[in-house]
Amino acid sequence: MNQVFAGAADYNRYSTTQSGSQSxxxxxxxxxxxxxxxxxxxxxxxxxxxxxxxxVQEWFASNLMVVISLPLLALRDLIPDFISIVIANSVLxxxxxxxxxxxxxxxGRPSRWGLLITTIAVxxxxxxxxxxxxxxxxxxxxxxxxxxxxxxxxxxxxLLRHRPPHRNPYNYWFxxxxxxxxxxxxxxxxxxxxxxxxxxxxxxxxxxxxxxLMVIGAVTLPTMTMAAVMLxxxxxxANLEDAxxxxxxxxxxxRKRLEAVAREQILRAGKFGRPLSLLIIxxxxxxxxxxxxxxxxxxxxxxxxxxxxxxxxxxxDALGRLGGEEFGILLPNTDTAGALAIARRLxxxxxxxxxxxxxxxxxxxxxIGIATWREGESFDRLSIRADRALYTAKNAGxxxxxxxxxxxxxxxxxAAA
Numbered sequence: 001m002n003q004v005f006a007g008a009a010d011y012n013r014y015s016t017t018q019s020g021s022q023s024x025x026x027x028x029x030x031x032x033x034x035x036x037x038x039x040x041x042x043x044x045x046x047x048x049x050x051x052x053x054x055x056v057q058e059w060f061a062s063n064l065m066v067v068i069s070l071p072l073l074a075l076r077d078l079i080p081d082f083i084s085i086v087i088a089n090s091v092l093x094x095x096x097x098x099x100x101x102x103x104x105x106x107x108g109r110p111s112r113w114g115l116l117i118t119t120i121a122v123x124x125x126x127x128x129x130x131x132x133x134x135x136x137x138x139x140x141x142x143x144x145x146x147x148x149x150x151x152x153x154x155x156x157x158x159l160l161r162h163r164p165p166h167r168n169p170y171n172y173w174f175x176x177x178x179x180x181x182x183x184x185x186x187x188x189x190x191x192x193x194x195x196x197x198x199x200x201x202x203x204x205x206x207x208x209x210x211x212x213l214m215v216i217g218a219v220t221l222p223t224m225t226m227a228a229v230m231l232x233x234x235x236x237x238a239n240l241e242d243a244x245x246x247x248x249x250x251x252x253x254x255r256k257r258l259e260a261v262a263r264e265q266i267l268r269a270g271k272f273g274r275p276l277s278l279l280i281i282x283x284x285x286x287x288x289x290x291x292x293x294x295x296x297x298x299x300x301x302x303x304x305x306x307x308x309x310x311x312x313x314x315x316x317d318a319l320g321r322l323g324g325e326e327f328g329i330l331l332p333n334t335d336t337a338g339a340l341a342i343a344r345r346l347x348x349x350x351x352x353x354x355x356x357x358x359x360x361x362x363x364x365x366x367x368i369g370i371a372t373w374r375e376g377e378s379f380d381r382l383s384i385r386a387d388r389a390l391y392t393a394k395n396a397g398x399x400x401x402x403x404x405x406x407x408x409x410x411x412x413x414x415a416a417a
Contacts, residue, residue, distance in 0.1 A: 055106030065095030145190030175227035258320025277339035297359035
């Protein structure tokens, strides 16, 4: 009889061992698959490191941390628990932290590394306690899933709250929704484990719902990185568009972009019957500035003039560089009197503007031609009239403002500086 009971006990131990081995095999398969997907995403992100888009380095590091940590988790019972549990989970938490920091840096927000590292250190201590002082898989799972949940929610919030204006919202919502899906899965998994009423061993991983939640997480995690790649490409396209639409030296609109904006404003002015004015500005004796202070000094004068001008314009006004030392300012909802007031103030500000640098100190002045749009007039014709007023101002002695009031016969209305 004793032999019968001994045989039954051996069979139970054998069955438990077999079930545990099966559960660990299932877990290892899921973790290995996720690690391979993360490795693929890391390779993709590695190709984008030279893009200089904020956040790419952190997303790349996040995937590397995943690639390092998941094989260690999969080697549970084959390597020391301190490595497969404490170190592996801490590295995985660091991966989540890197992902959040990548999202924060991408939208220009603080990384909060101090808080994250402190939290990960506390998490690691908790893992040690709940492995060596009290061995509890449910509590360890709850610790990790709670951390992942908070990090993913934070990533979703920072992406949605600080999305740059005029960017396609689709990529941001896609990334945020994936992060929230992962957060829900992790929170559900933590709650599920803490409510299990069975011995704390690896067989807990072999339940149907744990496998389902882990598979969803395994798919979601690399997909979150795919969303990060989409955000990176969106930023790269935006940077290319911005470079095409702006002058690299002064950051004013390019001539082509200013003309496009002007045509849009002309259509709006015609539709709603609103005034529209154009200023064309030339920096006086700019060749003399270049000859005296060198091209570096001349470039600095152009940059500082553009910076000062942008600061003085209203929302909706558009400053563009037409070429060389010539600029254009488009003033929507502005009649001739309003444009004249803006031009005179700008001329006075420029005359007082002292620019200093390694090249020395430089004063400069500007001449301005003004034209106000007339119904049915093209932008080219509007530009010709403003340009004519400018050259008349230059021929009259420079450092002055003139208005073109062409109404059938050529005429210029003096608007003395």
